[in-house]
Amino acid sequence: MSEPITPTRTYYSVFAALIALTLVTVAVSFVELGAWHTTVGVLIGVVKASLVGLFFMHLLHSSKASWLAVLAGLFWLSILMALTLSDYLTRPLLQY
Amino acid sequence: MSTNHSILAHHFADLDQQRETETFGMWLFLSTEILIFGAVFTCYTVYRLRYPHDFEAASAKLNVLIGSINTIVLLSSSLTMALSVHATRVGRQQMLLTCLLLTILLGGTFLGLKVLEYYKDYKDNLVPVLAFKPEEWTQVQGEQGPVQPQRVELMLVFYYVMTGLHAVHMIVGMGLLIWLVVEARKGLLTTVRYMPVEVVGLYWHFVDIVWIFLLPLLYLTGTHHAADLHF
């Protein structure tokens, strides 16, 4: 067998962390954070997604090629977002 | 129980190569999913930055309770999915079957709650074109004056497109899980032939990850001053 078998204890711990983080996300959303709401929510989401990816999806034990696929997808998405926003965020700067 | 044929395909040199390729292939597919969801997330981001208060007002009316419960349901289904993979690897057929069925049950619960939620949204006039009353929104005060009903509709379009696209992926996932149950009952998922469970698991976890981001972006942006919005 190629991949090591993740013990069930790991799965249960990760699950507990995911539930806890979900409750935190919801609770924090009721606190007045001004402009930071989305950022905090997304950051917690990134932590949760990483837990799912590394442990449930076995990325931790996967080949470099699989890592490359994930990172490439994320990198290209960041290009789409960054350059599209480069248009929209600079529009208010122009006064006609 | 298991039929006597080799699981190694003719064009692979050994099982390690085959398994590594299959895993990599599914990750490649998932990277395309990152881009397809990412595209609509990008559009959402553009408008969220442009119309923050209208979007928050719209978001405040969405059902945070169902959204949160659904998040927990989906995370639980990821746990049972991971346990299914584990069960296959260690040869515990009964556990495999139980976990697969639990995953299906939880997935079905998610979809059922989603239908309920859509129905409630319809009753609350939160469906553009089909059930939406602009006059209900003109009195709502955002931080910079009255909220614009058209911008609220825009946010709601995103809500349905994004959760709808996600739901379609869930339904496909349910189909894959049912196929796995059929394979499991035939005894075809073993300590050697476990890749089908692993690969479906990768897909299922990915759909969960999408929802992990949908929750804060769609449901939780407006909760902090839902009370102030004078609905």
Next chain:
Amino acid sequence: MSSAITTGFVPQAKPRPPRAPGENYLNVAIGVKSWLFTTDHKRIAILYLVTVTILFFLGGAAATVIRLNLMTPTGDLVPADTYNKLFSAHGIIMVWFFLVPVIPTVLGNFLVPMMIGARDLAFPKINLLSWYIFTIGAVITLWALIAGGVDTGWTFYTPFSSKYARTNVMPTMIGIFISGFSSILTGLNFIATMHTMRAPGLTWWRMPLFLWAHYAASVILVLATPVLAMALILVGVERAWGIGIFDPELGGDPVLFQHLFWFYSHPVVYIMVLPSMGIISEVVTCFSRKPIFGYVFIMWSSVGIAVLGFLVWAHHMFVAGQSVYSAMIFSALSYLVAVPSAIKVFNWTATLYKGSISFETPLLFALGFIALFTMGGLTGLFLAALGVDMHVHDTYFIIAHFHFIMVGGSVMGYMGGLHYWWPKMTGRMYSDFLSKLAALIIFVGFILTFLPQFVLGYLGMPRRYHVYPPEFQVLNVMSSAGASILAVGYVLPLFYLFWSLYAGKPAGPNPWGATGLEWQTPSPPPTHNFDESPIVTTGPYEYSVEESEIVH
């Protein structure tokens, strides 16, 4: 519960089935079912060849009517609405159902496993599924285009496509959406194959440049196509629901569609050209009997084109209403993306220099590619300048630019590749004279068709109009005359290639005396490609080792 049960099977490599002498992938089984249910990458390549060729001529038929209509300034041949449907059909068919698939699915499918030293692609059944998906998408789109048509252009700009168009937009988009999955699956298959199935000794640095080109194109296929899918879904949602995110009445921005659309559609032109460039690298080395000049540079430039190609999309949108700061960024990046392409042209030229040149048909096409692609590419630099683009956007200058690259470039490269590997795929040689004649006719016809269009565009003739000011007629007639010559050039291969299947000279394993694993097998190859897994010990273009005689 139950303790661990080790069921399953001890892995064993399947023994290779015994092969009769003279048996190859074409004659190993006969009958429609053996073709429609095949998982052999070579047969799937032939299936694609047939499908894509039919679609090419359908797209060409639309172009024929367009050029006939443009013989006169008053556009008497077809009414304006029909003309709009014709150029839309031409663009849709040629982009999605010819240029994007042709080289990867025909030559790539056939050659990638062979050049890697493998028996098949990583996922053979998905390869077949890919063809079915492609064909179904093509049928749906063709039906929509013929039974009513669309008049949005292949670009589907909102709000016309999302709100106002009363033509078959929805089924056309559905057909394109479906065929997009075919693209993604093919790209996925190639990437997985190249990562995990290279023969022993075939390191990344020893891979032929044809493979690198397909790897780069596959990365684009996999990462860009989903964004198009989303763009089409969003337009479809707006049409079906009556409300959408590009609707200005809701505060939506129609230009956002263009961002999503061009994020895919600019990289897509690199999907079209990169595999063609891979062909050029193979052909130029073979017919100058020299290793490629600057392997590493060409390799990195393929990767560079794939990455940089994603950073320039809004140069299609300079007049659309984007922020001028963003336009400046995209303009600068567009200059950058020309560099890797130029590097390739320099390297091919350096390969030819002092080589032992033989002007076989594939090389004629390759030389045509280099000349025409360079011209088209240079005009791209003009267009990257904001000021120039303001003047020539939506004119025939743009049309000429992209036809130089896509037809003068990609299609010439494809023709070169088809002629180069035809003996391998079919075991037959074609008429030397007729093929060289076809190459010449295509080259002359192309120049006559599209060079006048640069002038027309610069003088101000807009694109997508079925009429034009009378002073442009001479140039338009020249262009149409050229198109008729070009048509002859494209039809001629149908005849001599078909004829070669019945009466062509048997080709032998290596008629061109080329290096590469694919030439180590019989022509046509057996189903399993290699009797034993080849072991690679040298780099890809060791022509100093080969005999300099060409053995036919």
